[in-house]
Amino acid sequence: xxxxxxxxxxxxxxxxxxGRTILTVLxxxxxxxxxxxxxxxxxxxxxxxxxxxxxxxxxTQITVYNWNDSPxxxxxxDKVIAQxxxxxxxxxxxxxxxxxxxxxxxxxxxxxxxxxxxGWVGDSIVGMYREAIDDYGYELxxxxxxNDSDKAxxxxxxxxxxxxxxxxxRQWPHNRVDPYPDENGxxxxxxxxxxxxxLVLKVQPMEENGKAVERTLKVVGTVKEDWNKGYETxxxxxxxxxxxxxxxxxxxxxxxxxxxxxxxKERTYxxxxxxxxxxxxxxxVIAAIEEMGYNTSSPTSWLDEMEKQTQTIQLILAGLxxxxxxxxxxxxxNTMTMAIYERRREIGIMKVLGCEIKNIRAxxxxxxxxxxxxxxxxxxxxxxxxxxxxxxxxxSMMGPSYDMNxxxxxxxxxIIPVWLAFAGVAFSSFIGMLSGYVPANKAxxxxxxxxxxxx
Amino acid sequence: xxxxxxxRKVYKVGNxxxxxxxxxxxxxxxxxxxxxxxxSGSGKSTLLNQLAGLEKPTKGSVVIKGENVSKMNEKKLxxxxxxxxxxxxxxxxLMPTMTAVENVAFPLMFKGVKKxxxxxxxxxxxxxxxxxxxMNHKPTELSGGQxxxxxxxxAFVGEPAVIFADEPTGNLDSRTTEQVMDMLMEISEKNxxxxxxxxxxxxxxxxxxxxxxxxxxxxxxxxxxxxEGNIDEQKQ
Numbered sequence: 001x002x003x004x005x006x007x008x009x010x011x012x013x014x015x016x017x018x019g020r021t022i023l024t025v026l027x028x029x030x031x032x033x034x035x036x037x038x039x040x041x042x043x044x045x046x047x048x049x050x051x052x053x054x055x056x057x058x059x060t061q062i063t064v065y066n067w068n069d070s071p072x073x074x075x076x077x078d079k080v081i082a083q084x085x086x087x088x089x090x091x092x093x094x095x096x097x098x099x100x101x102x103x104x105x106x107x108x109x110x111x112x113x114x115x116x117x118x119g120w121v122g123d124s125i126v127g128m129y130r131e132a133i134d135d136y137g138y139e140l141x142x143x144x145x146x147n148d149s150d151k152a153x154x155x156x157x158x159x160x161x162x163x164x165x166x167x168x169x170r171q172w173p174h175n176r177v178d179p180y181p182d183e184n185g186x187x188x189x190x191x192x193x194x195x196x197x198x199l200v201l202k203v204q205p206m207e208e209n210g211k212a213v214e215r216t217l218k219v220v221g222t223v224k225e226d227w228n229k230g231y232e233t234x235x236x237x238x239x240x241x242x243x244x245x246x247x248x249x250x251x252x253x254x255x256x257x258x259x260x261x262x263x264x265k266e267r268t269y270x271x272x273x274x275x276x277x278x279x280x281x282x283x284x285v286i287a288a289i290e291e292m293g294y295n296t297s298s299p300t301s302w303l304d305e306m307e308k309q310t311q312t313i314q315l316i317l318a319g320l321x322x323x324x325x326x327x328x329x330x331x332x333x334n335t336m337t338m339a340i341y342e343r344r345r346e347i348g349i350m351k352v353l354g355c356e357i358k359n360i361r362a363x364x365x366x367x368x369x370x371x372x373x374x375x376x377x378x379x380x381x382x383x384x385x386x387x388x389x390x391x392x393x394x395x396s397m398m399g400p401s402y403d404m405n406x407x408x409x410x411x412x413x414x415i416i417p418v419w420l421a422f423a424g425v426a427f428s429s430f431i432g433m434l435s436g437y438v439p440a441n442k443a444x445x446x447x448x449x450x451x452x453x454x455x
Numbered sequence: 456x457x458x459x460x461x462x463r464k465v466y467k468v469g470n471x472x473x474x475x476x477x478x479x480x481x482x483x484x485x486x487x488x489x490x491x492x493x494x495s496g497s498g499k500s501t502l503l504n505q506l507a508g509l510e511k512p513t514k515g516s517v518v519i520k521g522e523n524v525s526k527m528n529e530k531k532l533x534x535x536x537x538x539x540x541x542x543x544x545x546x547x548x549l550m551p552t553m554t555a556v557e558n559v560a561f562p563l564m565f566k567g568v569k570k571x572x573x574x575x576x577x578x579x580x581x582x583x584x585x586x587x588x589x590m591n592h593k594p595t596e597l598s599g600g601q602x603x604x605x606x607x608x609x610a611f612v613g614e615p616a617v618i619f620a621d622e623p624t625g626n627l628d629s630r631t632t633e634q635v636m637d638m639l640m641e642i643s644e645k646n647x648x649x650x651x652x653x654x655x656x657x658x659x660x661x662x663x664x665x666x667x668x669x670x671x672x673x674x675x676x677x678x679x680x681x682x683e684g685n686i687d688e689q690k691q
Contacts, residue, residue, distance in 0.1 A: 001565055353536070353561060356534070447509075
């Protein structure tokens, strides 16, 4: 028998009992809807987790730290960082210099150093390997990265660093320039021109009668604001770590600070960052670093944790949704059993006329799969509609929310990816066929004699 | 064409055994028009079911075209029916959702014949049966006689070697009965088809060249009428 003929027979049979077919399909629609909606809620949770983590930081970045809180932990040394750098898929590894001796840093700029910038080492002033700045992924919008011939205290500025200089003699808000356009769309120039004005960096002494240390800065580049990297890209400075170390040593010397540990002690760091070539390698690199005995943290590791939780939630939701599909499956089985009972005579006639049993079975399986398919298609369609309405209502009810870069985020309660739509239809068709299996096999066993009996 | 040997069929009703057919031996030749006559409960319908392979005998064998029908499994039997057997029912048994053409073409569908081809063939036969203007009607829109003619067309469409008919005129009035009976005889003779028909009406059976009379599951008369007035009767 041709498949086209089988399909037509099945379709005609479904059309023949429209009312019953529609009711059964309705059950499948509700079942498919509940599963797809439940899954879509899980998808939305995953998506919002991903968004949240992506806004927290660079997903290819790993932070290695050692806060000396445990004596067993290996210190992070240049040798260790070189080891990490040598690992497969590591793009760059560099310490982020932190100093326990350097207090507030003030940079004076503008004419006669009238304007001031305040910051701290390791936060708004980031010191790292000179050659790592490039690979770490700071995006230049002006100037250049550092090169080997640059003198000490050549630095790169964050995008809005110039606007961070303020006039300490005046009151807020007249003491600074807003970096964003005013109501007329005009962006005012900052007080300081980083590329031309003289910039003097000063370490504010910790003690009242302590001595300050000063160095002159030269800005050669500006990087784009990127909150995945940190504050330094907004209004800070990036520089060679060696300059900061030199500054620290000078400060210790002039203030006669007693330093614990010998002079020849190997340099150790509290914090280092590792940039991996691709997100998919992050886990491997983390494992390798932790194997070496260091603690790490990375947005990706939170992502994993969250994904595991979301999966559990999604599974529970899908389980709840599948209850109604189970009910629908039972109703398909019931409909098919009834249909077969009603059509016993027809089945008998078909057998007498020479229809093979595999075709009879196929006909009924197609009918029940057809019910599942129809319900699946309509169910997925309705799910899209529901999903749209839910998201719309959610966004308007909760009001717009903002991510960490200040951009408006749409609130998603339900997301139906294409794979879920297809999976929904495939699954409901499969359930339909499965529900029809036992009735179809019953149909096959109906004797050809049924056609002869006159009842 | 059809050879029946020592055929016996026993039904179990409760704890009792009922012998429906008892040691039937019968041979029907190619192109023969054979009527099986008997009263209700004589076993004539049971015999037809055995012949058409709708039921398995308790003992004995039915051989059609050299093949033992009573030993075939369902799958083989289905293919055998597709190629060799046509069937006419008392209550027509047309598919209620299908038109006359679709009903006639139905058995060819099982053979995998293309829709265009099988419906062309069906139309030709319906035309022959004077149902030209009823082709696209559903069974409910046809009279009993018309329905049975569609049923007959369906039996002939696959050009089978044998056609079995179970009281084909049982639901028809006497005038239509006459017409249908003449039509059956004419077509089967024209196409040289072996025709086996069950009826309870001895008058109707008289039209046939061969009449087998059953009483209590046994053949009591087997009359062969070679030509007009020359009756060769066998008593068993």
